Amino acid sequence: MVILAGTGLFDFSVENSIMNAKKSNFKYIRNMLSKKTKYGIKALAFIAKRGDKKPVQTSEISKSENISQKFLESILLELRKSGFLGSKKGKGGGYYLIKEPEDILMTSVIRVLEGPIAMVPCVSLNYYEKCDDCPSEEACSVHSLMIQVRDSTLKVLGDNTLADISAKK
Amino acid sequence: MVILAGTGLFDFSVENSIMNAKKSNFKYIRNMLSKKTKYGIKALAFIAKRGDKKPVQTSEISKSENISQKFLESILLELRKSGFLGSKKGKGGGYYLIKEPEDILMTSVIRVLEGPIAMVPCVSLNYYEKCDDCPSEEACSVHSLMIQVRDSTLKVLGDNTLADISAKK
DNA sequence: CTATTAACCTATCGGATTAGTAGGTTATAA
DNA sequence: TTATAACCTACTAATCCGATAGGTTAATAG
Numbered sequence: 100m101v102i103l104a105g106t107g108l109f110d111f112s113v114e115n116s117i118m119n120a121k122k123s124n125f126k127y128i129r130n131m132l133s134k135k136t137k138y139g140i141k142a143l144a145f146i147a148k149r150g151d152k153k154p155v156q157t158s159e160i161s162k163s164e165n166i167s168q169k170f171l172e173s174i175l176l177e178l179r180k181s182g183f184l185g186s187k188k189g190k191g192g193g194y195y196l197i198k199e200p201e202d203i204l205m206t207s208v209i210r211v212l213e214g215p216i217a218m219v220p221c222v223s224l225n226y227y228e229k230c231d232d233c234p235s236e237e238a239c240s241v242h243s244l245m246i247q248v249r250d251s252t253l254k255v256l257g258d259n260t261l262a263d264i265s266a267k268k
Numbered sequence: 269m270v271i272l273a274g275t276g277l278f279d280f281s282v283e284n285s286i287m288n289a290k291k292s293n294f295k296y297i298r299n300m301l302s303k304k305t306k307y308g309i310k311a312l313a314f315i316a317k318r319g320d321k322k323p324v325q326t327s328e329i330s331k332s333e334n335i336s337q338k339f340l341e342s343i344l345l346e347l348r349k350s351g352f353l354g355s356k357k358g359k360g361g362g363y364y365l366i367k368e369p370e371d372i373l374m375t376s377v378i379r380v381l382e383g384p385i386a387m388v389p390c391v392s393l394n395y396y397e398k399c400d401d402c403p404s405e406e407a408c409s410v411h412s413l414m415i416q417v418r419d420s421t422l423k424v425l426g427d428n429t430l431a432d433i434s435a436k437k
Numbered sequence: 438c439t440a441t442t443a444a445c446c447t448a449t450c451g452g453a454t455t456a457g458t459a460g461g462t463t464a465t466a467a
Numbered sequence: 468t469t470a471t472a473a474c475c476t477a478c479t480a481a482t483c484c485g486a487t488a489g490g491t492t493a494a495t496a497g
Contacts, residue, residue, distance in 0.1 A: 131300045131387040134456065137410050144409035165401035170457055189465025190471045205413060218300040232334035240313035240433040241306050244374060251420040264409040339486055358494030359442045
């Protein structure tokens with residue numbers, strides 16, 4: 100549990116009334132981490148927890164993690180094609196890790212499943228795109244802010260490996 | 269310009285080939301910062317740069333920042349209703365800041381325009397929602413990772429005020 | 438008093454994406 | 468040869484984004 104009280108980060112008494120008024124009928128729209136990515140990470144962690152290199156079947160992960168099997172199939176397939184997993188067909192088949200969990204960074208997993216990590220294309224390292232509306236990125240008030248967000252997110256995701264997040268608790 | 273070489277954060281030589289193969293026809297989908305929020309921040313910065321308290325018209329911001337005027341109208345209206353802006357109708361009317369730029373945190377602006385800052389509902393402070401699939405958040409491999417991302421993002425957005433991002437360069 | 442201005446309000450819409458579902462084919466092991 | 472599990476292709480309902488259209492209300496200038 101992370102203790103955040105007193106840090107000053109979450110003191111927004113001024114707009115709390117607005118938040119509360121809105122909260123009641125506010126659906127969580129901004130799913131920045133898609134279910135696809137979430138399921139993919141969970142599946143990788145599930146396989147990593149096994150320790151051995153024996154293939155794990157999609158059906159087992161699907162049941163254990165409450166994920167639609169067909170949907171999960173497509174995700175694991177993508178992870179195989181991206182070089183994270185190996186596969187074996189037929190009875191006793193399934194998916195297994197190719198690299199060690201310690202060598203799998205969360206940045207690379209998320210980049211493959213979700214796409215860019217940056218919140219806006221104009222600060223993306225791997226998927227850069229210029230903004231239509233901005234004549235100058237230097238003068239853009241959003242640009243430098245989003246660079247800071249990107250870097251802090253990259254730091255966290257780059258510091259975490261599959262081994263870290265699949266450690267048994 | 270931020271120098272990141274040698275930090276180890278962006279070394280993904282293993283999957284670089286995958287990235288490149290995918291990059292060509294990859295549209296930037298994951299727009300975590302909507303245009304609405306982006307335009308809203310730009311507009312606030314535009315008004316803040318004025319310094320005085322004279323109302324700024326939507327049309328002026330629209331032209332200067334290349335934003336659809338009608339779309340911008342709805343955004344500024346929302347910012348007024350959220351307590352960031354005041355307004356004045358008729359000739360010489362427009363929008364003006366109610367608080368000092370130094371007192372407007374980017375967290376609060378983004379929360380109002382975009383919604384939650386967390387990437388997943390289950391780690392959101394203001395818009396918490398339990399996951400359907402997770403029996404236990406403690407055991408969830410994604411949960412703790414997303415808490416770290418949330419906190420680092422909150423740190424950045426909480427450290428930046430409107431004054432910071434609208435500083436003339 | 439009237440015209441102009443600019444905020445304010447309501448409704449609608451095309452395109453894109455997400456999270457699947459359906460129904461099959463191929464390769465491997467017992 | 469049969470069961471198994473990965474692999475492949477196509478489709479869909481629901482949802483959201485980024486607008487656009489067309490008006491109403493309130494304040495100011497002349």
